[in-house]
Amino acid sequence: MTKKIPNTDLLKVFNTNDDAGRDESSSTLKYDSLTSKLKNDKSTIPYFEALDFAFSQDDVKNIAVTGPYGSGKSTVIESFLSLHKKILSVNVSLAGFNIAGIEEKHDPREVELSILQQILYKVDRDTVPDSRIDRIQDRNDKHVLKLFISLAKISIPILVLVALIFTDASGQFLFLPVSLEDSLKEHFILRAIAIGMLFLMALYYLTQSASRAGFFDKKLKLSKIAFLSGDTEVQEQESPSSLLNTCLDEIVYFFSRSKYRTVVFEDLDRLGTSDIFVKLREINKIVNNNRKNNEPVRFIYAVKDDIFLGADVRTKFFDFIVPIVPIMDSRNAYSILKSKILQFPEEHIQCLRGASQYIIDMRSLQNITNEYNLFMDIVDNQSSKPKLFALIFYKNLFALDYNLVDKKLGILYSYMRDFRTKKLHVGHFSNLD
Incomplete structure (x- = not known):
């Protein structure tokens, strides 16, 4: 069963009417933006039904939306996602624009770096606090309040612990009544229990803060990931050939902490290599294997029909394929x-x-x-x-x-x-x- 498509009024993009009479004063008809538009008409219903079926199947995790350039792949995907607000998606665009008209070779590490940037930087630091990749922190009032609470969790138990151990000095410093000091000295067992509990509490919060800072990470230590230059320095191990493999745990952690379950990859076929598709499929498999619930993480690829040579290879790689019929051709x-x-x-x-x-x-x-x-x-x-x-x-x-x-x-x-x-x-x- 496919889901019912909501009847919403969205912007319609293409007008194939043969009449040429138009109003020059209407700026909305005079110009068209070059970005993909949102559509919700009879022409998109078959595509929406196909995508509804794909998203209703838990075993469909790699979806291909295929068609030539300018056929409306992005229009169909964005229109479908706009109708399903619950599907939170990350859009990754890796188009290789040949500006100089010369065939360019793309560095695989730069391509992987761009994928990491566009995925991991979709959320702020508070969403992925244990991430080892540093990013600019928005130090607003909410951030200051969280920092204050973290410091209070550590400092308050330590202060009370010191006060219980050095009762005479703390009583003189805080001007406590003599009767309260004598009571604390008489109930030695209760004071020892309180000291032990406060010590464990302070140790727990201190360990929690140190763990978020990465002090206890004895596995792969990334001392530096310079996203602007694409350089990666790895301690204790040699740098692997794939940056995606290096930061695989970051990707798994991203999907475990964030609410995003869909990633849309556009124009990957412009890069002229199929290696990146193989790595992304492996990542999708690993991410879904680490999911704790039944909601799968899906990758949608907007690519050409001839991305893989041979029908058997294409149908083996993708779990579901949605072909797009071009809206414009030589006939219209x-x-x-x-x-x-x-x-x-x-x-x-x-x-x-x-x-x-x-x-x-x-x-x-x-x-x-x-x-x-x-x-x-x-x-x-x-x-x-x-x-x-x-x-x-x-x-x-x-x-x-x-x-x-x-x-x-x-x-x-x-x-x-x-x-x-x-x-x-x-x-x-x-x-x-």
Whole structure:
């Protein structure tokens, strides 16, 4: 049985209406953010039912949400989690953005370090007080009160213990009545019992504080974990090759103390390696083996369909797979583009139809329309809408060549130069002759 999906009004992201008439005064229709949106309509119901089934099965701990880039994987996951407030999740994004256009190799330790940062720093220090990883403490009134109580637990039994041992000195210092001093001296057995209890109480609270500080940890001692540089120094043992293995106890401790039971990993496939998936599955197995209750810890992976070569490998790795059908493709890109462009001339509508064949994902389409609508407000030339759109289209698809125009380089600049100097005209008519 799947859970009933709540009927809530959430923000709808995509509008595939073929009508182009829109109000320019409406800023919500004029621009679109490039982040994933929350949806709750008929198109998402099948995905929500599939995820409801996965979360209802205790043996499903590794869930894959697959689809090409821009297909709406993050939209489905975030919309599902927004409808189920009880599912507390940690979002880990490890996208490898190829800024320079050169194939980059990612250091496995840096990738693991980023995973640790985004998971362990989801909670504050008070939630995981016994963590060996130092972090900035928010020293507010609540923290000061906790520190005061901890000191009082140690100091008060010690002070009373000293007062019971040195009754004469404490009586003179505190100006106690002589009758009270004589009573304490007469009841020697009761005083000895009280001294023993106070000693054990002070020793217990002192041991508790020392244990939180890590003084009695004789196993793997991490003397330094520099998260900014990724360096790890380990005492008594050699540094292992995997940082996740080094801090495995920290991850297990995190899930045992916090209320988070779901981790969403996005764009891990951009890293170009499957080793990190194997380690994360091992961690998921270890974390769930250390769970004291029946509520499992689930990992959700938003990845491409071809992350693993071979259907048997993919189905063996993931416990449940939810494929996402792309919202935009070559068949409906034109209708979506036309609905988002404000008052485009009908006589030049073929410009939009031709450009839509080269727009491959929804984020690119949204950014093209955002820049076009913005430039239309800045460039006061309503008669050049097709030319302006063509410029914005080229700027988004061929950003490097577009920016080379300022340096008088590139393909676009060479065509512009040859057109203005009539070189293109001469070549055209020469071919005709």
